Amino acid sequence: MTTPQQPKVLYTKEEIAERVARLAQQISTDYQGKCPLLLGILKGSFVFMADLIRLLQIPVEIDFISLSSYGSAKVTSGKVKVVQELRFPIKGRDVLVIDDIVDTGLTLRFFMDYLRKKKPLSLKLCALFDKPSRRQTPISIDYLGFTVPDKFIVGYGIDYNEQYRYLPDLCVMED
Ligand code: IMP
Ligand code: MG
Numbered sequence: 001m002t003t004p005q006q007p008k009v010l011y012t013k014e015e016i017a018e019r020v021a022r023l024a025q026q027i028s029t030d031y032q033g034k035c036p037l038l039l040g041i042l043k044g045s046f047v048f049m050a051d052l053i054r055l056l057q058i059p060v061e062i063d064f065i066s067l068s069s070y071g072s073a074k075v076t077s078g079k080v081k082v083v084q085e086l087r088f089p090i091k092g093r094d095v096l097v098i099d100d101i102v103d104t105g106l107t108l109r110f111f112m113d114y115l116r117k118k119k120p121l122s123l124k125l126c127a128l129f130d131k132p133s134r135r136q137t138p139i140s141i142d143y144l145g146f147t148v149p150d151k152f153i154v155g156y157g158i159d160y161n162e163q164y165r166y167l168p169d170l171c172v173m174e175d
Contacts, residue, residue: 020145028058038052039115044158098126
């Protein structure tokens with residue numbers, strides 16, 4: 001029998017909390033006097049979104065969207081489908097997309113272009129983790145938590161085959 005892979009801590013929950021607080025501060029300053037729509041990409045962003053919004057000092061609205069990518073568990077194919085349409089019109093709104101990790105960038109390339117066509121007043125991106133070494137298409141991240149090495153990460157909402165989302169720290173899978 002093979003032993004299950006053991007995730008190793010890369011960032012502790014305290015380090016993440018500190019970074020999330022700084023992002024919340026930055027976002028609150030930049031959107032002062034506005035009520036942006038925070039649009040989380042499921043499922044990976046749900047823990048981050050929950051922590052982030054409770055530290056904001058501005059009013060916000062929240063929605064989530066499911067995107068399906070046709071690829072294996074560890075790689076994105078670049079063929080992305082919006083599983084469910086947006087529940088609110090975003091025309092004229094300040095939209096801030098919340099994602100867990102930007103890897104090849106193919107998912108966000110598709111989704112940001114899809115949103116831009118709906119004519120939001122502004123459109124920005126906040127991602128907690130970035131793996132720039134893997135990028136296949138340029139993506140500008142307006143609010144970034146951490147840059148991570150080219151390793152498969154799990155925890156803090158992020159999965160490997162639907163496992164490990166519940167880990168409070170950000171971990172890397174051992175090879
Ligand atoms: P991209 O299209 O390659 O940028 O990847 C998009 C999505 O793939 C991310 O939002 C994650 O949901 C998932 N993903 C990418 N890298 C990792 C990883 O290291 N661990 C877990 N999920 C990942
Ligand atoms: Mg994601």
